[in-house]
Amino acid sequence: MKATTNAQLHQMSDEDVMEQLQAGVIQAFDIIVNRYKDRLHNFLFRYTHNHEDCEDLVQETFLRVYRSRHSYERIAKLSTWMYTIALNLAKTMYKKKQRMTTISMHADESDPDSRDFVIEDNAILQDDSLHVKMCVSELEKALLELNEDFREVIVLRDIQQLTYEEIADITGTAMGTVKSRINRGRQQLQDILGDFVKSETF
């Protein structure tokens, strides 16, 4: 069989790369890690609010992807499958630790890997709106106060920007339920945020 080169792997879809991994091409694992490490980190960070815990979860997700590689079937998108694994790990960790009730947006001194956020939207720096920054900070906290069922769909939809179908697959719920939870979750966020999101203040 002709060996797959690294360059070829880079050109492949996620599902094709996974197929290569299933066939024993170890480099395919690196490709998957590079494509998904930051996306999964940004997703899981909404559960942990600690970079070290978060990175452990991201790594554990990838290791489970590798261990379960033969159970993956192409009928599902690889991203959906991976988010399902990550979400289950996050839920398990959340139940174990139950420490997500208070958070700080400041550097966590007990976290050796703690660092500043990367702000990708430069607009926030240009307009330098203290109010917007405060609102974003309050929104981060409010997300952690959300009912777990609401938080997972809100994070998957509004932060990860997945489709309703993908969210339904990941959470194992009907699409109508996903939509209702998103709607109700947004209302709950408004209640938590109160005056911070009055539309006339923007």
Next chain:
Amino acid sequence: MFSKQTNEHQIRDFILDYIDQNLSVAEVKSFEEYLSNTPELQKNVQESKVIRDLYYRMPVAKTGKNFDQRMVARFALELERETTQRNKANDFAELITD
């Protein structure tokens, strides 16, 4: 397009599509007319849009600079564990056939 008969699920779907900007011009017009007659819902929808905009300004959490190194180390251990298991299984199979 909207009437008192419009059911709860349809309104919910319109709210979601409106916030996601997935409605046609005609649908937007009709929905905004409906909203103007339901101030409480209008306020909720506006606030949802404000929150939606805030997500775009939310900092993105990324993996740290040591992530790759740690991942490589953990994956090497995983491969080693897998090889050990495979060897054990082979040894056992040979033992049985001997």
